[in-house]
Amino acid sequence: MDYTRQTRFSDPGRHRDRLAAVPADIAGIGAVARNVLVHYRASGLDFPPDRLAEIDSRWVERILDAVRFDGPLGTPCPAGQRVVGCCRDFTLFSVAALRAHGIPARSRVGFADYFEEGFHVDHVVTEWHDGSRWIATDTQLDPAAGFPVDVADVPLGPGGLRTAAQAWRAFRHGEDDPQTYGVGRAVPIRGPLMIRSYVLLELAHRMGDELLLWDLWGEEAVFVESLGPAPLAESWAALPPSWPGENPELIDEVAGLLLAADAGDRAAERTLTERYASDPRLRPGDVISCHSPRGVRYEVDLRRRSPAGV
Helix, strand or coil, X not given: CCCCCCCCCCCCHHHHHHHHCCCCCHHHHHHHHHHHEEECCCCCCCCCHHHHHHHHCCCHHHHHHCCCCCCCCCCCCCHHHCEEECHHHHHHHHHHHHHHCCCCEEEEEEEEXXXXXXXXXXXXXXXXXXXXXXXXXXXXXXXXXXXXXXXXXXXXXXXCEEEHHHHHHHHHCCCCCHHHEEEECCEEEECHHHHHHHHHHHHHHHXXXXXXXXXXXXXXXXXXXXXXXXXXXXXXXXXXXXXXCCCHHHHHHHHHHHHHHHCCCHHHHHHHHHHHHHCXXXXXXXXXXXXXXXXXXXXXXXXXXXCCCC
């Protein structure tokens, strides 16, 4: 895959020139991302429903539609007026800006070790290629904030971001407690089913379908819908703590290929691409199901970009 090319999610559309004016270095891009976006939970701010709906913007073009100031995207903007999003949005904005400058970039989905001691928090970071290697950078975080990791060069593994594939392998090999992987200690959305859904999400992002963390499709969507109309957190809390879901062998295969591709196995990378194109269980179809943390569920037609979610 050519990671210098925009995808349907990262394409800035009518805002192409505005995004291209963002500095071409990753530190500058991160600073602009933090000026454009604000995290819906980590900020500690209380947003009314119409503002909270911005977390479902999904496409970079829609995110930039919601910017409330004119001029360069680095023009200082108060936190309460920034576009409401999450780690995925900081990452996708950064990926889009890097691609706008011809720099290969992609998003990496997994669980961060540097937010809560002893717990692996679901997270997405930017990975970009400097000409010799891939570098993971957490553009959501201010480098001066004192996190126990170099946010400019986050290791993909213990102490940094454990990819979803790494987390799944550790669970399946009995090396980690899957209940320590999730949204956070205080939120019951965690465990094997979250890890397995993130393996599919990791693959989708790698293939250029940079969906929201709460977008589901295929068997995962059917299963979650079968849990009933109760809030997702309540339904998730009632699941067996170590149940890997139906057909875990498929997730084993995908995780193994992802790990091999990360290790430089080009044949595994090609196989991933072929499997993603040919196996409808692995990729989103035209319509996906959004289970937004703002408390709504709805279907999204990815071809028509409707409903907008905002």
